[in-house]
Amino acid sequence: xxxxxxxxxxxxxxxxxxxxNTEAAMKLLKLVKEWKPGSxxxxxxxxxxxxxxVSVYAVANELNYEVIEMNASDTRNVQNVMRVAxxxxxxxxxFAKRGRIVLIDEIDGLSGREDRGGLGAxxxxxxxxxxxxxxxxxxxxxxxxxSLRQYCELIxxxxxxxxxxxxxxxxxxxxxxxxxxxxxxxxxAKNAEGDLRSAINDLQALAEGRKRLTxxxxxxxxxxxxxxxxxxxxxxxxxxxxxxxATFALSTADVDYEMLMRWISExxxxxxxxxxxxxxxxxxxxxxxVFLGRIKREQNxxxxxxxxxLMSAGVALARSKSKxxxxxxxxxxxxxxxKSSKEQRDLQKKIGxxxxxxxxxxxxxxxxxxxxxxxxxxxxxxxxGAKMAKWFRFNEEEIAFITGDSRSSKEIIKLLK
Amino acid sequence: MILEGDDYMSEMMWTEKYRPRTLxxxxxxxxxxxxxxxxxxxxxxxxxxxxxxxxxxxxTAILAFARDLFGKYFEENFLExxxxxxxxxxxxxxxxxxxxxxxxxxxxPVKIIALDEADNMTADAQQALRRxxxxxxxxxxxxxxxxxxxxxxxPIQSRCAVFRFSPLKDEDIxxxxxxxxxxxxxxxxxxxxxxxxxxxxxxxRRAINILQAASALGTTVNSETVYKxxxxxxxxxxxxxxxxxxxxxFIEARKKLYELLITYGLSGSDIVRQIHREIYNLxxxxxxxxxxxxxxxxxxxxxSEGAHEDIQLSALLAHFALAGTQMRKGG
Numbered sequence: 001x002x003x004x005x006x007x008x009x010x011x012x013x014x015x016x017x018x019x020x021n022t023e024a025a026m027k028l029l030k031l032v033k034e035w036k037p038g039s040x041x042x043x044x045x046x047x048x049x050x051x052x053x054v055s056v057y058a059v060a061n062e063l064n065y066e067v068i069e070m071n072a073s074d075t076r077n078v079q080n081v082m083r084v085a086x087x088x089x090x091x092x093x094x095f096a097k098r099g100r101i102v103l104i105d106e107i108d109g110l111s112g113r114e115d116r117g118g119l120g121a122x123x124x125x126x127x128x129x130x131x132x133x134x135x136x137x138x139x140x141x142x143x144x145x146x147s148l149r150q151y152c153e154l155i156x157x158x159x160x161x162x163x164x165x166x167x168x169x170x171x172x173x174x175x176x177x178x179x180x181x182x183x184x185x186x187x188x189a190k191n192a193e194g195d196l197r198s199a200i201n202d203l204q205a206l207a208e209g210r211k212r213l214t215x216x217x218x219x220x221x222x223x224x225x226x227x228x229x230x231x232x233x234x235x236x237x238x239x240x241x242x243x244x245x246a247t248f249a250l251s252t253a254d255v256d257y258e259m260l261m262r263w264i265s266e267x268x269x270x271x272x273x274x275x276x277x278x279x280x281x282x283x284x285x286x287x288x289x290v291f292l293g294r295i296k297r298e299q300n301x302x303x304x305x306x307x308x309x310l311m312s313a314g315v316a317l318a319r320s321k322s323k324x325x326x327x328x329x330x331x332x333x334x335x336x337x338x339k340s341s342k343e344q345r346d347l348q349k350k351i352g353x354x355x356x357x358x359x360x361x362x363x364x365x366x367x368x369x370x371x372x373x374x375x376x377x378x379x380x381x382x383x384x385g386a387k388m389a390k391w392f393r394f395n396e397e398e399i400a401f402i403t404g405d406s407r408s409s410k411e412i413i414k415l416l417k
Numbered sequence: 418m419i420l421e422g423d424d425y426m427s428e429m430m431w432t433e434k435y436r437p438r439t440l441x442x443x444x445x446x447x448x449x450x451x452x453x454x455x456x457x458x459x460x461x462x463x464x465x466x467x468x469x470x471x472x473x474x475x476x477t478a479i480l481a482f483a484r485d486l487f488g489k490y491f492e493e494n495f496l497e498x499x500x501x502x503x504x505x506x507x508x509x510x511x512x513x514x515x516x517x518x519x520x521x522x523x524x525x526p527v528k529i530i531a532l533d534e535a536d537n538m539t540a541d542a543q544q545a546l547r548r549x550x551x552x553x554x555x556x557x558x559x560x561x562x563x564x565x566x567x568x569x570x571x572p573i574q575s576r577c578a579v580f581r582f583s584p585l586k587d588e589d590i591x592x593x594x595x596x597x598x599x600x601x602x603x604x605x606x607x608x609x610x611x612x613x614x615x616x617x618x619x620x621x622r623r624a625i626n627i628l629q630a631a632s633a634l635g636t637t638v639n640s641e642t643v644y645k646x647x648x649x650x651x652x653x654x655x656x657x658x659x660x661x662x663x664x665x666x667f668i669e670a671r672k673k674l675y676e677l678l679i680t681y682g683l684s685g686s687d688i689v690r691q692i693h694r695e696i697y698n699l700x701x702x703x704x705x706x707x708x709x710x711x712x713x714x715x716x717x718x719x720x721s722e723g724a725h726e727d728i729q730l731s732a733l734l735a736h737f738a739l740a741g742t743q744m745r746k747g748g
Contacts, residue, residue, distance in 0.1 A: 258725070265728055268735075269667050278667060279732075279739035286719055286732035293723035298540050333672075334727050337679050345679070359430055360476050362499040362534050368684055369471075369622065370430065373630040376646050381633035387428030 006204040007197050010172050011054050013061050018051050019196065020164045021157045025055040028155055032059055032101060032132050041126035041133040043149070045140040046157025049195030052136040055157075056103050066098055071105035081121035089129035100131045107137045107145070108245060119148060126151045142244055159194035162186065168196060169203050173213070180213035187218050229254050230263055231329050237264070238271045239324045243313035250312035257292065257307070261285070262332035264315055270329075273322040284314025347401050354392050371402070378403045378412060386415035431629045432622050435597050440481045445589050446474055449580045453482045460486070460525050464550060464559045466574060468566035469582025472620030475562045478582075479531045490523040496530045501537040509542070510549055517553040528557045536563035543570045550576060565721075584619040593621065594628055603628070604637040612640035616647045655691045659699065662734040663741035670734045678727060685726030689717045692733070705744055712736050 012018050018025040024044070031042050044052040060067045068088040070076060081104075089102045102125070110118050126133045137145070140154060169185045188206070192199035207213050229252075236249035253260055265285055272278040288310035295303050338345075348367060355366035355374070374392075378385035378399065389399050389412055396413050403409040437443045440457070443450050456462035467475040483495040496516045498509060513530055521528045538546065550559050550573070559577075563569060566579060591610050598605035605628070613631075617624035631642040654677055661670035677683045693713050696706050716733040723729050 261725060261728060265731055269671075275665060275667075275735075275739045275742045279735045282728075282732035282735035286716070286723070286729050289723040289725050289728045290719050292725070296539070296724050334675050334678070337675055341679050356499070356502070359433055360480065360497065360533070362501040364501055364684060365534075368687055370626065373626040373646070374430075376630040377633040384428050384633050388430075391427035391429050 007200045012058050015058050018055055019168055020160045021051050024155050024157050028055055029059045031153055035132040037130050041152045043135045043140055043152035044155050045137045047159050049197035050157040052157050053105055056134050060101050063099055065101050067101050067103050069103040076110055076118040078117035078121045081118050086125045089125050089131050089133055102133045104135045107135050123148055123151055160196055162189045165189035165192055165196055165199045178207050178213055184213050184215055234329050237312055237316055240316040246312040246316035247309055266332040267329050270327045272319055277318045281315045281318035284310045351398050375402050379408050382408055382411040386412045432625045436477050437481055440485050446582055457485045464577040466577035466579045467562045470584050472622040473582040473585055475582050479560050483529050486525055493522045494528045499533045501534040513549055517557040530557055531560045533562045535561040536565050536568035540570055543573055547572050585621055587614050590621055590624050603632045606639040608640040609638045609643055612643035656695050659695055662737035665738050665741055667738045671731055674730050685720050685730055701744055
């Protein structure tokens with residue numbers, strides 16, 4: 001990838017360039033322009049990738065304002081909010097040459113613990129600000145924001161349609177000198193589900209350095225995209241500081257619950273350094289699994305939210321001491337091993353079937369309750385073992401599998417002949 | 418068991434060889450046996466539900482009952498299905514339908530369909546089964562066999578006569594073991610008997626399997642050969658896994674767990690049972706053994722309620738890791 005992400009390279013510089021949410025951006029422009037001390041703060045809300053943050057920069061660009069930004073990567077407790085946003089908003093010179101916008105991005109990401117009091121401090125800043133304070137959020141109806149909403153003008157950003165996204169992608173392709181089939185762009189757009197940012201990222205990942213984009217290349221994207229998705233879900237989930245963020249992270253996943261559960265289970269120990277956190281996280285996951293079991297058995301789907309919350313929020317909030325760190329997520333090792341040992345297990349199952357026929361039992365029980373003892377006999381006593389193999393009608397392959405060592409299996413097979 | 422042709426030259430599992438053929442041969446569960454004998458006399462009986470721990474004679478009882486009842490027409494009138502293998506209710510239904518459609522042969526008006534490990538059926542499948550039971554009530558009787566009757570939905574329970582099989586007494590198992598040893602010319606020592614009883618935990622099938630495997634090592638079966646057999650059959654891996662977890666090496670412990678689940682093909686409840694037993698052999702403060710046992714029991718319960726064994730067992734190992742740290746801190 002080149003140094004400049006296309007999302008920045010082609011970010012709108014003017015309000016009129018904002019796709020789909022032009023009106024919202026116009027409203028923002030108007031509010032910022034007419035803003036005076038005592039006016040409310042401005043809260044932009046809507047799904048990811050609909051243009052909230054870029055609107056703020058486009059507005060600032062048109063008005064020649066500067067933007068002081070605080071986002072989720074900053075700690076936003078009382079002290080920090082007051083220090084960064086507070087000083088920027090409240091101590092701004094009254095007759096400065098250049099206007100200023102204070103942007104507090106992604107307030108959904110405010111954590112109850114680490115960013116304690118952050119929300120209260122934000123309200124304080126809004127109330128006594130001398131410059132407009134703009135906030136962005138995915139979900140403004142979170143009960144935590146009840147009092148904050150009273151101090152804000154709300155502007156909604158709508159999800160983009162597939163055609164909106166295709167339009168942007170096509171214009172980027174033109175500027176980059178890439179010839180792309182319509183089908184391809186449509187596919188990328190569909191994948192993005194109204195999130196322009198992710199669509200542009202996908203396009204760049206796929207097309208950069210190429211002259212032509214064809215349908216065949218999409219297969220790479222699809223696979224990559226799915227993997228990226230699960231990695232992103234995990235990153236979001238494990239970094240979540242609130243229950244709501246964690247459940248939100250899970251809701252964006254496009255793999256089924258069983259798979260998700262395995263991914264989460266696999267990667268918990270890489271995030272939780274502290275054993276107490278480890279035990280807590282797994283306890284939550286185990287409780288989630290109990291709900292899943294009930295759902296499966298009784299088809300009681302109304303229990304699903306509880307399972308969902310435990311495996312997301314329950315796991316994420318178990319981390320209280322250790323810092324969030326970047327983890328290279330690994331594929332569930334249980335599934336990997338299951339796959340590689342499939343032939344062996346199939347063979348074992350066949351043996352189980354034969355035992356079942358003779359011993360009035362189930363395959364599982366045959367493997368668990370009978371096979372270990374049959375193994376002891378075949379390994380240690382080839383004469384008896386051969387007779388037993390005959391009774392069960394085990395073939396050579398099965399005998400070799402049961403004994404697990406070639407010497408005794410050869411002896412048994414010789415005796416059988 | 419009918420031995421065909423070259424089967425005379427073969428060696429059977431002793432659990433089959435010495436499985437009682439008739440109700441008269443069954444020496445315990447007296448109450449149940451006497452009820453079943455009464456049914457044989459009247460040739461009239463309700464649907465049956467046999468519940469009880471593994472290896473207490475449930476399958477043996479239904480087989481013996483059906484043999485006594487049907488005599489030479491046993492094969493024609495008795496169908497044995499296993500719910501944990503034939504999970505799809507459709508398979509059960511088609512096989513049941515094919516079987517129950519035709520009238521019973523002989524002087525007993527109904528056929529018997531035995532459904533083993535019925536507690537492994539989903540509630541949905543059980544609902545379907547309930548309707549099937551009603552539909553063929555004139556031509557067939559069901560016998561559901563399970564470990565926990567609580568896992569059978571109430572409408573089915575209420576349609577069945579429920580028989581509870583109690584755990585076998587040690588002396589009953591010991592008597593049987595000694596008798597088999599005599600038949601097989603095995604020298605079974607007293608401490609050998611005690612060792613088998615300890616490991617078998619009231620499960621007759623397990624006890625006999627241990628005896629047979631131990632006797633394959635030599636003609637004398639004593640505590641040493643018994644532990645050798647059970648040690649080999651139940652690898653030391655479990656203890657190693659626990660120790661890894663207690664010392665905080667969670668990821669390594671989990672790797673062992675997957676090995677047990679996949680390579681050894683052990684079931685989750687099998688592993689939990691072994692963990693539970695190992696706790697008391699650990700070199701840790703006594704009060705911690707109780708704490709670990711409590712949590713193990715908790716996970717055992719969740720295993721039966723939950724959907725994924727690996728998740729539940731990972732949770733158990735994580736808890737052991739925490740407990741290990743707290744022990745070292747002297748908590």
